[in-house]
Amino acid sequence: MQLVSIRLITDDVRRMAEFYQLVTGVEPDWATPDFVEIVTPAGTLAIGSTRTVALFAAGSARAADNHTAIIEFLVPDVDAEYRRLRAAVTDFVNEPTTMPWGNRSLLLRDPDGNLVNLFTPVTEAAIARFSVR
Structure with missing residues (x-):
């Protein structure tokens, strides 16, 4: 599958x-x-x-009614993405933050309120985890 x-x-x-x-x-x-x-x-x-x-x-599906999923994008530099998007995106949930599992993460919302996570692996373990995908 x-x-x-x-x-x-x-x-x-x-x-x-x-x-x-x-x-x-x-x-x-x-x-x-x-x-x-x-x-x-x-x-x-x-x-x-x-x-x-x-x-x-x-x-079977309703627009702007998602409260469980996060759409995630792996990016080379999450801090650079934050700087790039700040002028155009207004609904940030957080600023770039390093998570306990080793990703530096930026959460924002799309126009319908869906959560979007832009992230960059920053620890050795996280980098290794994503290098094989």
Whole structure:
């Protein structure tokens, strides 16, 4: 089995695509006005309109209602990313902080309130853990 993508459901696909383009630097790949993908070397972040939910099962997903997941991006220098994003992003949960498991982490929220973690492994163990992925 292979994890292909994580999909976010939103009422405003364009706003979310613009946010993730800013954060990742990746040009969105638009399939339709209701569906776009941010394709990275490690996986894809898909963004779908609430209009697409009925294709699966009406009511099976709700926009801006996530309180359990964190979307994580490995970055070369989390402090540099924080400096870059400060002028454009307003909803930071924390400033870059070194976590007990060895990652330097920056939490922010996307336009729908989903948590986004940008992180850089900084301890020897964390660097080793991510060097094989």
